[in-house]
Amino acid sequence: MNSNHTPLGPKADKDSVRRHNLSLVLRAVRDEGETTRAGVAARSGLTRAAVSSLVEQLLESGFLSESGKTFSGQAGRPGTVLRVTRSGPAGIGVEINIDYVSVCVVDLAGTDRVRLTEHLDNRGAPPSEVLARGARITARTLESAAEQGLHPVGVQLALPGLVSGGTVRQAPNLGWNRVPAQAQFARALAGLRPDSPELPVSSDNEANLAALAELWFGGAEAGGPGAPRTFLYLTGEIGVGGALVLDGELLRGAHGFAGEIGHVVADADGPACRCGARGCLEQYAGQSALLRAAGLDEHAGVPGVAELERRARVGDAAAVSAIERAGTMLGRVLSGAVNLIDPDAVVLGGIYRELMPWLSPAADRELTSRVVSDLWPPDSGRLRPSSSAGDAARGGAALVVQGVLADPVAYVRRENLTDPPD
Amino acid sequence: MNSNHTPLGPKADKDSVRRHNLSLVLRAVRDEGETTRAGVAARSGLTRAAVSSLVEQLLESGFLSESGKTFSGQAGRPGTVLRVTRSGPAGIGVEINIDYVSVCVVDLAGTDRVRLTEHLDNRGAPPSEVLARGARITARTLESAAEQGLHPVGVQLALPGLVSGGTVRQAPNLGWNRVPAQAQFARALAGLRPDSPELPVSSDNEANLAALAELWFGGAEAGGPGAPRTFLYLTGEIGVGGALVLDGELLRGAHGFAGEIGHVVADADGPACRCGARGCLEQYAGQSALLRAAGLDEHAGVPGVAELERRARVGDAAAVSAIERAGTMLGRVLSGAVNLIDPDAVVLGGIYRELMPWLSPAADRELTSRVVSDLWPPDSGRLRPSSSAGDAARGGAALVVQGVLADPVAYVRRENLTDPPD
Numbered sequence: 001m002n003s004n005h006t007p008l009g010p011k012a013d014k015d016s017v018r019r020h021n022l023s024l025v026l027r028a029v030r031d032e033g034e035t036t037r038a039g040v041a042a043r044s045g046l047t048r049a050a051v052s053s054l055v056e057q058l059l060e061s062g063f064l065s066e067s068g069k070t071f072s073g074q075a076g077r078p079g080t081v082l083r084v085t086r087s088g089p090a091g092i093g094v095e096i097n098i099d100y101v102s103v104c105v106v107d108l109a110g111t112d113r114v115r116l117t118e119h120l121d122n123r124g125a126p127p128s129e130v131l132a133r134g135a136r137i138t139a140r141t142l143e144s145a146a147e148q149g150l151h152p153v154g155v156q157l158a159l160p161g162l163v164s165g166g167t168v169r170q171a172p173n174l175g176w177n178r179v180p181a182q183a184q185f186a187r188a189l190a191g192l193r194p195d196s197p198e199l200p201v202s203s204d205n206e207a208n209l210a211a212l213a214e215l216w217f218g219g220a221e222a223g224g225p226g227a228p229r230t231f232l233y234l235t236g237e238i239g240v241g242g243a244l245v246l247d248g249e250l251l252r253g254a255h256g257f258a259g260e261i262g263h264v265v266a267d268a269d270g271p272a273c274r275c276g277a278r279g280c281l282e283q284y285a286g287q288s289a290l291l292r293a294a295g296l297d298e299h300a301g302v303p304g305v306a307e308l309e310r311r312a313r314v315g316d317a318a319a320v321s322a323i324e325r326a327g328t329m330l331g332r333v334l335s336g337a338v339n340l341i342d343p344d345a346v347v348l349g350g351i352y353r354e355l356m357p358w359l360s361p362a363a364d365r366e367l368t369s370r371v372v373s374d375l376w377p378p379d380s381g382r383l384r385p386s387s388s389a390g391d392a393a394r395g396g397a398a399l400v401v402q403g404v405l406a407d408p409v410a411y412v413r414r415e416n417l418t419d420p421p422d
Numbered sequence: 423m424n425s426n427h428t429p430l431g432p433k434a435d436k437d438s439v440r441r442h443n444l445s446l447v448l449r450a451v452r453d454e455g456e457t458t459r460a461g462v463a464a465r466s467g468l469t470r471a472a473v474s475s476l477v478e479q480l481l482e483s484g485f486l487s488e489s490g491k492t493f494s495g496q497a498g499r500p501g502t503v504l505r506v507t508r509s510g511p512a513g514i515g516v517e518i519n520i521d522y523v524s525v526c527v528v529d530l531a532g533t534d535r536v537r538l539t540e541h542l543d544n545r546g547a548p549p550s551e552v553l554a555r556g557a558r559i560t561a562r563t564l565e566s567a568a569e570q571g572l573h574p575v576g577v578q579l580a581l582p583g584l585v586s587g588g589t590v591r592q593a594p595n596l597g598w599n600r601v602p603a604q605a606q607f608a609r610a611l612a613g614l615r616p617d618s619p620e621l622p623v624s625s626d627n628e629a630n631l632a633a634l635a636e637l638w639f640g641g642a643e644a645g646g647p648g649a650p651r652t653f654l655y656l657t658g659e660i661g662v663g664g665a666l667v668l669d670g671e672l673l674r675g676a677h678g679f680a681g682e683i684g685h686v687v688a689d690a691d692g693p694a695c696r697c698g699a700r701g702c703l704e705q706y707a708g709q710s711a712l713l714r715a716a717g718l719d720e721h722a723g724v725p726g727v728a729e730l731e732r733r734a735r736v737g738d739a740a741a742v743s744a745i746e747r748a749g750t751m752l753g754r755v756l757s758g759a760v761n762l763i764d765p766d767a768v769v770l771g772g773i774y775r776e777l778m779p780w781l782s783p784a785a786d787r788e789l790t791s792r793v794v795s796d797l798w799p800p801d802s803g804r805l806r807p808s809s810s811a812g813d814a815a816r817g818g819a820a821l822v823v824q825g826v827l828a829d830p831v832a833y834v835r836r837e838n839l840t841d842p843p844d
């Protein structure tokens with residue numbers, strides 16, 4: 001969605017020009033929601049004749065659909081209305097987290113079309129079993145998608161750890177070390193669907209994909225074009241995940257491991273962390289630490305967090321002070337990150353969303369007092385809950401769709417292999 | 423130096439294509455050091471005929487020079503050797519810091535040609551006086567440059583504070599608040615050179631410009647192409663400056679204030695900082711804090727740092743432990759930054775260069791124990807002193823030169839206004 005929105009010059013070879021322009025037209029229709037050939041020409045800078053020919057190919061390949069009704073909200077003569085198809089190529093995102101698996105299918109328009117979430121405990125089980133479980137949930141979701149005429153062209157795995165080249169280098173909260181998750185998952189999924197062509201699988205850190213979902217889908221909620229393009233994204237889970245979006249692009253870092261804010265030191269003399277260091281942010285603001293500090297069972301999971309929120313709401317002192325303490329430590333670490341990165345906003349997702357009434361004032365106080373030169377005025381609104389419109393599974397699915405939009409031709413053949421267009 | 427290295431397609435209008443290609447040719451010659459027309463054609467992808475015509479224009483406008491000797495180290499028939507001119511358009515960088523002003527003129531080849539540094543105390547004086555002093559030093563440097571046939575086309579100011587839109591929002595160590603430094607400096611410089619056309623002045627944070635100098639000139643020392651493209655740059659001065667270079671680009675942040683690592687919290691309960699917060703890194707690793715901790719006069723400046731180094735070298739316990747303490751706090755804050763950004767390297771400049779023997783092991787210990795997943799192995803060499811080849815003044819001057827290289831035509835007229843080409 002950051003691709004170049006101008007036609008390629010004629011110097012490029014004819015085939016690449018046409019592929020590029022097909023993508024340009026497809027994205028123009030997707031961005032407009034519904035439009036006419038004239039609207040596409042205006043938006044893309046291509047001639048009407050070129051647009052007509054490209055639209056024809058996209059209709060034939062099943063990327064666009066057309067309705068008879070005319071459309072007059074636009075300059076030029078009215079035409080039939082074009083939309084991206086609601087069936088056909090799609091993306092599937094699979095978040096395998098510590099206490100849930102969530103799978104999401106997104107269509108070409110970016111709409112969340114199928115969602116299957118199972119709450120379970122992935123700790124303690126061998127990685128291959130967890131991945132096989134994820135594959136089973138994915139296979140069921142693919143069945144639902146097929147019933148809707150949707151054919152995901154690729155799977156994006158979202159995992160709570162350091163992910164690089166298909167391998168989870170480390171996911172301390174799952175107890176994983178150097179697990180070739182992508183290959184194991186792909187094998188398990190292929191085994192469950194012996195009659196279907198194998199789907200390509202990619203993998204990334206879950207906070208990275210959740211941050212992309214926030215970037216792409218959070219805008220509507222946060223107020224459209226004003227939504228931040230440079231932000232730090234934190235997600236409170238069993239651990240604390242983080243990601244950095246700089247001017248609309250995910251920062252991956254030199255080794256693909258940027259965003260590990262959960263292990264930024266909050267207090268050098270603090271409690272020992274699973275990572276081997278002391279006083280990491282996770283030891284104050286991770287789910288287990290929060291529950292423990294509030295006098296709850298640290299393994300109580302989602303119901304535990306709901307209970308924490310309930311207690312805070314009725315003024316339970318231990319609950320409120322546990323959340324405020326987490327907020328102070330969050331604010332302390334965030335102030336350093338803000339001094340370093342100078343983002344538009346800090347977005348808090350995961351369990352932090354529900355805890356904002358107590359978390360946010362404490363964190364904001366630290367930010368206000370520690371960010372240089374009054375750059376973080378009190379109650380600036382720049383510390384905000386994540387949108388409910390996006391999560392790692394949807395971000396992953398949308399990343400797959402982005403690949404289709406960038407080069408639809410590459411997916412025509414694969415599409416034809418799986419099923420004839422409906 | 424990050425501009426597009428391919429010819430524009432013929433769709434762009436003729437004038438822009440020619441300007442773009444002139445830049446392409448000029449940069450090709452600059453990057454090669456010396457080359458032939460055939461070499462430029464090979465590097466740029468332009469035809470030999472186009473290269474010949476473009477080279478002719480660059481020779482006439484005084485951007486390139488040509489020598490009679492043939493050059494046979496390259497494929498194709500030998501030709502006369504092309505170089506960027508050693509006279510003519512140049513850049514000038516002016517670093518106004520707390521206890522020195524340093525001015526540097528860089529020619530089109532990137533060579534440091536004139537340097538004038540004055541050690542003085544800029545604290546306490548009104549900003550206008552400090553800027554007028556800087557302008558006087560700049561005017562003297564311009565005289566030396568003119569004697570060498572160099573004509574800077576613009577001034578880049580480097581200032582130790584939060585700089586945005588020509589204004590120093592805050593420079594606590596100078597005691598500046600909302601000082602319109604760029605305009606004041608430009609006025610003072612114009613007043614000193616009533617018979618010369620006014621030079622355009624830009625301004626930026628000094629650590630940003632020093633980081634660019636490290637990126638552009640540090641490579642040769644650090645081992646050429648292996649030099650890091652994603653790094654965190656820290657400079658120890660009276661304060662602690664910082665900048666982030668991500669894949670060869672400076673991160674400016676949403677408001678232009680990224681990189682303020684000196685005010686990242688090292689110990690939340692630490693001493694009060696000038697910025698209003700407590701326990702900022704500057705309170706442990708800034709020059710004054712270091713000197714004070716070693717039992718030296720915190721206002722002793724450069725001689726004080728030399729004395730600190732001398733004492734550490736002879737094993738003075740107070741000196742060694744002051745530097746090691748600073749190293750530990752640096753390492754603590756850096757570990758957070760590394761977890762967040764995942765850079766290739768951390769580069770320490772300013773006073774840290776000389777203190778590396780004591781600073782680096784302490785900082786490296788913290789990094790090794792706090793960076794996640796053994797991503798910072800002991801003695802990795804990724805914590806390194808800055809190159810001596812670059813500093814903020816040279817980085818600033820090179821930034822001006824970059825503008826000339828990107829569009830030489832824009833500078834022909836200005837050049838002709840100041841002086842006929844020699």
